[in-house]
Amino acid sequence: MSLGETIYTMRQAKNLSQEDLAVMLNVSRQSVSKWENNSAVPDLEKIVKLSEIFEVSLDQLVKGKEYPQPQPTVQYIKTDISGRKLAGTILLCMAFLVVILFTLFNAFLAGLLFATPLLACGLICFICTRRVGLWCAWAVYFMVDLFLVWGTGISRSMVIHTLIWEASWNYARLLFSWAWLIVLIVLIIWTAISFQKVPRTKKQVLIAWGRYILVMLIVVLWPYTSVYKHLTNTLYSLGLVFRLSSSVISWSKIITLTMAISYTVSYLKHQRTVKQ
Numbered sequence: 001m002s003l004g005e006t007i008y009t010m011r012q013a014k015n016l017s018q019e020d021l022a023v024m025l026n027v028s029r030q031s032v033s034k035w036e037n038n039s040a041v042p043d044l045e046k047i048v049k050l051s052e053i054f055e056v057s058l059d060q061l062v063k064g065k066e067y068p069q070p071q072p073t074v075q076y077i078k079t080d081i082s083g084r085k086l087a088g089t090i091l092l093c094m095a096f097l098v099v100i101l102f103t104l105f106n107a108f109l110a111g112l113l114f115a116t117p118l119l120a121c122g123l124i125c126f127i128c129t130r131r132v133g134l135w136c137a138w139a140v141y142f143m144v145d146l147f148l149v150w151g152t153g154i155s156r157s158m159v160i161h162t163l164i165w166e167a168s169w170n171y172a173r174l175l176f177s178w179a180w181l182i183v184l185i186v187l188i189i190w191t192a193i194s195f196q197k198v199p200r201t202k203k204q205v206l207i208a209w210g211r212y213i214l215v216m217l218i219v220v221l222w223p224y225t226s227v228y229k230h231l232t233n234t235l236y237s238l239g240l241v242f243r244l245s246s247s248v249i250s251w252s253k254i255i256t257l258t259m260a261i262s263y264t265v266s267y268l269k270h271q272r273t274v275k276q
Helices: 003-013 020-023 031-036 045-055 058-064 083-104 108-127 132-152 156-164 170-195 200-226 227-240 241-275
Strands: none
Touching: 003 045, 003 058, 020 031, 020 045, 045 058, 083 108, 108 132, 108 241, 132 170, 132 241, 156 170, 170 241, 200 241
8 A cells, every 4th residue: 555545544534634634734735635646755754743643653654554443533512401401401391290280180289399309400400510419319308308397297306216116106107217317327428428529627627516516505405495485385376386496406407417527528538648
């Protein structure tokens, strides 16, 4: 195979036009055409440059020996919508369809309730650029947790009564409480692992644990405050005080504990990296 034929074959394999190759070599298109027709020969500098462009040795280029076919340059087309936003669009459409479907059966409020997790995750896909799955999991957990506490009375705190639980209290409720607690532990571990690469200082770790301890003190002292007693006396008939305060306190503990654990894991990992 002549040099001109080799240049032509390699250029085609790279999906390059004569104009493209000429620009890369800083020569005219006519020069490339003459090389491929064997009516002219490129100088040594251009031959070296050709071997770099075609990713072959000088021996393979000049002597036309067998060589592995160069892989064509892959051109990736950037789409107008990312996979994250596409998922968000699908989730929002599904939420809309759920509401429409329930509305057809005269259950608009129920449809809105079931569509809320889809709507929340869809918005998260558009708002967040990182850890979308983690935030969606937390959002769904939060909404289901509120539904369980306000709608069924099931909460994670039931697990502390495991040893004294009676059959009349329904063991299924206790089992679900344990399952719900395990899901929360998994979410906290997932969050800590997800943020372990973010460096934290010892001061930040101490402040995070300080916030958690402060919340725990409020949890212990809150029932003895005059505000709590006043609200209890005022809204007892509505049954709102216990559920509302329980939800606020519970999620305050969850948020501060998760932050404290995440900060600690990140700090320990950073310290280990520094020592290595």
